[in-house]
Amino acid sequence: MDYLALYVTLKLALVTTVVLMVMAAPIAYLLAYARFPGKSLLEALVYLPMALPPTVIGFYLIIVMSPKGLIGRGWEWLTGGSLLFTFLGITIASIIYSIPFAVSPMKAAFSKIDRRLLENAYVLGLSKRATFLRVIIPNSLSGIAAAAVLVFLHSMGAFGVLLMVGGSIPGETKVASIAIYEAVETMNYQAAGMIALSFIPISYAFLLLINKLNEDSRP
């Protein structure tokens, strides 16, 4: 079995989840509470990566991340390195690809917070930002847990986009789902099944962890 690919997968899923939890929270907050023109357009934009087939996202990502593309060029200028075919590159791809799964459950949870708690926080002198961190977040943990589970599992299974943006360089960008793909393509169904099976304990362990964290914080 391809342990290296499993390791890359796990690393990718964890990094994606952590980064997205931090990134998506403010977006979800804006969508839940702010009022500004073009808000639904922003929301549609945030959700778009999900509606498009992975091949299309991969296609556009390659274009912007290539050394000639906007982001790729900027990155090369900054660091001298390339984004495509690196772990960083697939991480960015995986983050963009999973944004909607992080934003949507968080937005739902944030918008359900009892207004009276927010009013009490304001009266107690908390800025909107402090209220967000000290009241909204701790009272939305079940929604955040849902987001984390979706993002983590989705980045485990992500494959089309990653293959396109990452190539499949062992130890760097070759994730388990690509290994499965190669096994299926070579009609090696047993190997494919083996790797797929190994996903069960991983997702199970992650679920248990998240549920545990979520329950510990129940009021």
Added chain:
Amino acid sequence: MDYLALYVTLKLALVTTVVLMVMAAPIAYLLAYARFPGKSLLEALVYLPMALPPTVIGFYLIIVMSPKGLIGRGWEWLTGGSLLFTFLGITIASIIYSIPFAVSPMKAAFSKIDRRLLENAYVLGLSKRATFLRVIIPNSLSGIAAAAVLVFLHSMGAFGVLLMVGGSIPGETKVASIAIYEAVETMNYQAAGMIALSFIPISYAFLLLINKLNEDSRP
């Protein structure tokens, strides 16, 4: 532009969303409230379709849905028809593929309901089922909206699984994402971009609809 494929996509996304909203609610309820041995295992199972790459899911779905497979045989015995390569078949595939997106935000919303509301419902004589329908559901609409958005958009973009189970038959199982894929593969990038662009107004319209429904029911 391939309007037929767009039409099939839209139909598929709508049917999937409606069916999954009804199907996922009881599962999410169980996961949020019931206590039984093996609950986290059930949860992991529900989430598994997401962690696996589409090729794997497609592969196993073909096996069970083929005329020799368990479900395919049962279906043929019942109706004389085949499941694979039909609209019904891709609908089933799309439903299985999207279950986690429906269950997860709903579970988060259900588990956030104020216990005191449930107690009041019980005291007022409502069975658990009636409480679910009359108290939990109406107070979880933001979570249900999040689920609907995720499921709808995800089934629009679903592609790997559908391609495998559906066989890309025009008007029946050829969805827009397959048309995009074909366009990309044949280097017809403009056509691919056109169809992809047409996803924006569709997802936008759906989002507006869901947000509207959700807001109308705000307390």
Added chain:
Amino acid sequence: EKISVAVAANFISAFKEIAADFEAQSGVKVEATFSSTGNFYNQIKNGAPYDMFLSADEQRPDLLQKEGWTEGTFIYARGQAILWSANPDFCKAATWQDALKNNQIKKIAIANPVTAPYGAAAKAALQKAGLWDALQSKVVNAQDIAQSFQYATTFAVDAGFCALSATTSPQGKSGCFYSVPEAPAIVQAACVAKNAKNKKGAELLAAFLSSKYAVKIKAKYGYR
């Protein structure tokens, strides 16, 4: 010392063996990436750092040559479409055309002719036999040739147009097949990047692909 090679997915099995032999003989490490030809073409156009590209068709390498990515292309394999079925009874008819005319046959898989060279070859064969229009309602499009084979092995279809290489796998041996000489050979071309990081290594591999060792492995997987 390593080279990175983009390999069309239908050539995975053969390539893995060839690469192993090559590594042993030359000491150059081969890092292979497998995906669809269209995807590779797009990646390369956007600056993907592959030293060498093994396509599933001739068209993409030619285009790359026109665009100046490579200085020359060469043919490394010729594939052949076959008609494969998991049901041994299927092959009792005299010819593949007769087998397909049987009313018992409900579904036939071919790779998507629009995107996959094997699909285009199968379509050409069906057209030549005058069956294309008649069988329209029975034809199911697979994403690529491997998937067409998957349909056939899982009984999702009664028969599928596959690559000859499929018959060498354990599943392939459990069924039966017709060769389809009416299908034009699938000519797979390759090219070495002009600005390859390890051009010498890549040219070594290019030469190795027509060596007697490679030819033997290719034959084993049904390529000429």
Added chain:
Amino acid sequence: MTIAASLKKRLKYFDVDVSFSCASKSMMVMIGPSGGGKTTIIRMLAGLEVPDEGRVIFGDEVWFDSTRRIHVTPQKRRLGYVFQDYNLFPHLNLLDNAAFAAVDKKEVDGLFDLFKISHLRKRKPHMVSGGERQRCAMCQALARHPRLLLLDEPFSALDVITRRGLREELKSLKGSLSCPIIYVTHDINEALFLADEILPVVEGKNDDGWMQRTITREPGEGTTAKGAREPRLSLVY
């Protein structure tokens, strides 16, 4: 119908241990210090909390018996319960809240008139005042035609006049409802006015001396502020 209960439950700082009964058309008032266990007792009667030991008998039905392991769910007890924090359903307007489990939805209008909240029927709970919410909760409980009425400080957010009116209303309802009523209040006048029986609950136990001590204790006694004196008013309310 008579409700008879003997309840024991271990809490962190004291144990609840009380026995009482209350016949239909009569009212038992629970009174006592904050945190003394009144709400806990009511919740055990409602079946929302399970006593460690004891029995709850309603007429000839056994609602709870720890030795026989009987526990009838709240649903089957057919109660009217006004919670201390009046849990109205936030997604329904006041009318739908009151009609939520009404036997006859038409009666709700009458109740709303009685409780003077008819003009607010279309408002959601968070759009009305605290006292208005409380009155709606009362309508919700009464519209159910309960077999037992549990009222946990149902008028605490009402002004004196409204409260006085509703208190009298309740007293006259007592006969027509023909069910036992358990009533929690902190208002001694109210207790004396309404009660057929008073159950002072102190640290989970019946303490018959509590009322007397409370009425006669000088203000400031047992508190830190010594010199302060309240005006002694003779109020009828």
Added chain:
Amino acid sequence: MTIAASLKKRLKYFDVDVSFSCASKSMMVMIGPSGGGKTTIIRMLAGLEVPDEGRVIFGDEVWFDSTRRIHVTPQKRRLGYVFQDYNLFPHLNLLDNAAFAAVDKKEVDGLFDLFKISHLRKRKPHMVSGGERQRCAMCQALARHPRLLLLDEPFSALDVITRRGLREELKSLKGSLSCPIIYVTHDINEALFLADEILPVVEGKNDDGWMQRTITREPGEGTTAKGAREPRLSLVY
């Protein structure tokens, strides 16, 4: 510091229209019928609701002025506000709730002793009784060292003795806090005991006769239950 306000706000069934002022170290008590607008007035002082017209001046700061379009956010007003339904944060225990915006977290222990909830410091709000929650909300507000204290029926869920004690506590705190206190209650004795000034609010307006009418009105008057009479007790509470 003195808070001076003149507030107008259109509600569905009446308009709020009051003016008042309250100096530091003194207490203004609002009293009046349920739904009369007391909470609405307090919320306008807190900046949670915007008056249609009027001004709110605190010392030499302008908190609100409709003509000059000034509206200072609640955050900047540095208030202590005990909400009518005591909104404690459900994810924090009582201690953390009280210390949430405390100037000096060490003071909270002293407040908890004063309010007799020290033993409950580690409990979450839903694990304590209604009166205990209310006392914690009081600690939360005081720990902030507010410049203005807004108390919306802060003792409504407390028994007579606890209430009497805390009321005296509050009276003596009045001097040391040195901030204006606005206090809402339905308890006339409490109002008379605590108030430096009483503002009876009826249908959104100051109605000075309300207290007198309430005290002297015979029970049953203006209500449907005619014959009923309450016991006339002379209680010091």
